[in-house]
Amino acid sequence: MLTRRTLLAASCIAAVSLFACERKTEPAQPAAPTAKPAPAAPQPAKDKKLRVGFAQIGAESDWRRANTESIKAEAAARGIDLIFSDAQQKQENQIKAIRSFVQQGVDAIAFAPVVETGWEPVLKEVKQAGIPVILTDRVVDVSDKSLYVTFIGADFVEEGRRAAAWLGKATDGKAMVAELQGTPGSAPAIDRKKGFEEGIKAFPQIKIIKSQSGEFTRAKGKEVTETFLKSPEGKQITALYSHNDDMALGAIQAIEEAGLKPGVDIKIVSIDGVRAAFEAMVAGKLNCTVECNPLLGPQLFDTVAAVVAKKPVDKRIVTKESVFEQSQAAEAIKTRKY
Template structure:
């Protein structure tokens, strides 16, 4: 889409905007959310709804229940309704070309939240997400520092197969730790980003590895799976955080609660506020055709028990987790 076309679209939508923000009851945005598989996902939904309300946006919400076919159906529904823009947190990376082309043909900009897609970049306006490879690298570097030169066998609980966080968080972590000969990843299996599945997978790892005696650390692609793993470790009669180190990603309240209890060692924060930067980019685009960067990167920060976990827990409880 060239700049003349973008300006034409902006002009047709000018009545939906004020000079500084969206006008109430005018701008309609569809939001296709993956589901509610984790505390972080629930927080993202809550924050997105609040960000929309603060800007006077009519947000049409659709919960895909972790199924891509439901997301595609919802997006087509948004297109049929003639929404002004679409936000989508894609459950997997592939299979989006056709529906994104349909949105483009309808002149409806699409913004990706917290996950990417394997599709031509001209089919979406921008992607607001963390650097997921970096998240894995930060987690891996923490473990490298924590174990020093001691031998360490690691089990890895991966996210949803085919999702960009699972792919990238694995890539960053694996590259960081496997550069050190004393650290070995001995088992890796998907926990589907859910607490229950994370517990189930960890139970299997413990049984397979001498009741857990041979496991030095568990790395989970999100905190909810880590919390499930912590319960499995406790059920096995071991002390999470001590007998088996626990490192994960997201920064949800329950992982800070686990840190307070001495049962978790590190978490890399993933902010749930993807919608704020997305709506800012959309406002500028619809107002005067300003094209945002293709990838808007949010901050990732490592937290450990030294970083006031009780205070972090208290601060996050009000965000919808």
């Protein structure tokens, strides 16, 4: 009886502490800043640590994890007090987190919006509180652009165009494409689709014959590809364009199970450039990945410092990115951080 009770109590405590973990403040540095030499980055006041709230989407992929790591590591290196919140893919959680940042009176708020729309009310509250907002990695759809200072992130439309350009080159402009879209309504899904469609206009013989959402996950990517291959048009598919690497990795399994050779019978191009994608390229199963750089911590905090110091910043800051093919994969994999 006693043991059962103890077990129960232990599990309750575990549950409570997990809740607590979600909103923990990042222990950026030991509490006494005077003990350490002042960090190299410019700071408005040496006696007061900069406080920045960051509302992350979640930890849905390796890419996102690398993104989080980069932001946390950079904050720690600069001695910035980072309040980090994980929204677990829910907009309402992000809105709650942003409101709590306002209440805590942070110097700047940065967030990667889960979806594009529905941000106006909360961003107006932030604006009234006089706190600058920096968007990372995804943009929001608001009519009043003064609601945020700048948007740092990849150009998803350009990524789609690059994927299309690579496919056009690799297939001599002839391909029947199946497309795995991201989560419906999310900025990368909308823009990567748009960019790819723009890009293939240069190749009249490249057609998208199947397109469905794989929700950015391996399991859905695999299941949807399975359906693609069994559909009446399935036999014509010669290429697959996936909005992220994870879905492409799921698709590779589905293609193998259908008795085809991924990367050979069906050319695969995806976006993100996570480590697993490089491994798949080395194995010859993925043809190309368009990099979407998650390591934007340094750029983010440069911008925060500039904004807090009231220096002008560009409304749009694009991250540095490249395209990797199979031939470069073995070499590039050695230096990948994520």
